[in-house]
Amino acid sequence: MARHGQSKLNAFLHPTGHHVAAWRHPRAQADAGVNFDHYVELARTAERAKFDAIFLADSAAVRDQNIESASRVARYVVHFEPITLLSGIAAATRHIGLIATATTTYNEPFHIARKFASLDHISKGRAGWNLATSAGEVEAFNFSRTAHPAHADRYDRAREFAQVVTGLWDSWEDDAFLRDKESGLYFEPSKQHVLNHSGPHFAVRGPLNVARAPQGRPVLVQAGSSEAGKELAAETAEVIFTAAQTLEEAQAFYTDVKGRLSRYGRHADTLKILPGVSPIVGRTRDEAEAKFAELQELIHPAVGLSLLSQMLGGVDLSGHPLDGPLPELPETNAAKSRQKLLVDLARREGFSIRQLYQWIAGARGHWAIRGTAKDIADQLEAWFEGHAADGFNVMPPTLPGGLDDFVDLVVPELRRRKLFREEYEGRTLRENLGLPYPHHPAAKPSAPPGCEVGGQARPIAANG
Ligand SMILES: Cc1cc2nc3c(=O)[nH]c(=O)nc-3n(C[C@H](O)[C@H](O)[C@H](O)COP(=O)(O)O)c2cc1C
Incomplete structure (x- = not known):
């Protein structure tokens, strides 16, 4: 079936790039993890190309505990806390979405609801939260634990965590704040909603001490692809990052996850699936091969x-x-x-x-391809047209060079094929991704059926 619409593009930025040896590349910014100017430059490059968003992964630990190998990598060693970093980047950009990971295993929901709602205000509607249950088991040791909780327990907590966060984001109706100097009424009492959540993992009264976010709720992203991960995504997520090696694998994942949405009363378009792709782009195929060989040599x-x-x-x-x-x-x-x-x-x-x-080594099991801009665009087009992806999580092997190559060579080719936008369509990340506005549960939705953010809008105790 022919496909309408255009591909979404997210730039997944590991400090020096996704190739495990990228920090040793001659053009690499070797101190990238703690170099703010570096990130601002990358975000501006992605914004110039009209990417939907940039994404910063996170780990609340130095991941590699083996000093022999750890002392030779730049990834997950020292890097900025991502929400702090995105708040700085927000001030240096205007359009691009700002997505960060925050773990549900080693955080409290009130913290996360508050931080992402704040980022959404600071960026005027560009925040996204990648809900992760923590891939790195060593994080446990930084949070007074002796072991990482079991996979099923982490997802159980994550599900309730997401309910609490979205409930807190609905603490205030959109127009709750009157700030009426004349009458002295700061907010309309009936438009404050106290969550009063009590569940197996969390007891959270609320309300959140941040006004409703410009996007209603920041965009919710999920990146686990196990059975439990797919189900949680179908229930709560609006974007999925995933890894697939082949078109067939990606198609099977796409059909599987989109097929789960109806169980939660959701329309298939309310979830965007973005598989990772790590492209090595050359002006010729030989140049792309040479760039690849140069990196492989450094492992x-x-x-x-x-x-x-x-x-x-x-x-x-x-x-x-x-x-x-x-x-x-x-x-x-x-x-x-x-x-x-x-x-x-x-x-x-x-x-x-x-x-x-x-x-x-190039992309940790994500789809790694190399060739000319035309070669790369052909493959992206095949995945998009083949209902394997709604867009791509672009993982430059090196930074800044790998992002520059994609922006300067591949993006124009995608545009020539009408597969990628010329201009941002909206003002917020949600609008650019084509996601519906999540009307407050207490407000009468004016959106057509199927446009509510599925599974998340539920009655909460008013003024309790
Ligand atoms: C693109 C992508 C980005 C991810 N980013 C993070 C991250 O920043 N931190 C993390 O702990 N896990 C991250 N993960 C891992 C997943 O969130 C998830 O925890 C992991 O895949 C285990 O879930 P699963 O068993 O359901 O796949 C990422 C996964 C993908 C595909």
């Missing part, structure tokens, strides 16, 4: 092995020969979907451990 074996071990959920591969096959692995308690993707890949391609880490 230290200890770093490759450590990355693989982390992505498989913290398994110890040190006793296995690098040129032998991947051993049988116990099911992980960390990222189940990524472990499955990598094991399937290794078995399908007959990869040794070394070949597998070399394969994922």
Whole structure:
């Protein structure tokens, strides 16, 4: 079936780029994790190209606990807390959406509701929250725990966490604040809604001490792709980031998740699915291959092995020969979907451990492609037209160069094919993504049926 509309584009910014050796690239900003000017430049580049948003992942821990490999990587070692960073970037940009991860496992919902509502006000409607249950098990040790909670328990907490956050975001109706100097009435009492939430994980009274956000609610993003992750996304998320290696895999995921939405009274268009893609772009295919080879050369074996071990959920591969096959692995308690993707890949391609880490060094199991702008655009077009994606989570292998290449070479090609916008359509992230405004549950929705944000709008105690 022919497809209408245009692709969405998000720029997923790891400090020096997504390739595990990117920080060693001659053009890399090696101190990128704590270099504010670097991030402002990247955000402005993405905004110049009219990307929907930038996205900053997060980990509340130095992920690699092995000092031999940890001392050779730049990723998840030292970097800004992302909501703080996005607040700074908000002041240096006007249109681009600002999405950050915040974990539901090691936060309280009131904190998260408050911070993202504040970011939404500061940015005038450009905030998005990537709800993660924490892929890194070591985060537990920074929060007075001796172990990472079990996968199912994390998702159980995440579901209630999301309910509390969205409930807190509805603490005030859109027009609650009169600030009427004449009468002395600051807000209309009937338009304040106290949440009074009480559940297995949280007891939160509310109301939130931030007025309703310009977007009604900041955009809710989800990036887990296990069974529990897909179900939570179908219930709550408006954007999904995911990883897929092939068109068929991405199509199956797309059909599966979109098919779940009706269970929650949601229309398929109210959730945008953005698989990751890490493109190496050259003016010729040879140039793209040369850029790839240059990066692969920079991978230290200890770093490759450590990355693989982390992505498989913290398994110890040190006793296995690098040129032998991947051993049988116990099911992980960390990222189940990524472990499955990598094991399937290794078995399908007959990869040794070394070949597998070399394969994922560019994008950790996300779709990594290289070629000319036309080659890249052909493949993105096929995924978009083939109902495998509503857009892409673009993961530049190096920064700033990888983003510059995509913006200067691939974006014009996508525009030529009418696959990407010429101008921002709206003022907020929600409007640019084509997502409906979440009317306050107490207000009469004027949107057509199916346009409410599904599963989230529910009655809450008024003025309790
Ligand atoms: C594009 C993308 C970005 C992610 N960003 C983060 C992140 O910043 N922090 C984190 O702890 N997990 C992150 N994850 C991992 C997921 O949020 C999730 O915790 C993990 O995949 C485990 O869930 P699953 O078993 O349902 O897949 C990301 C995943 C994807 C695909």
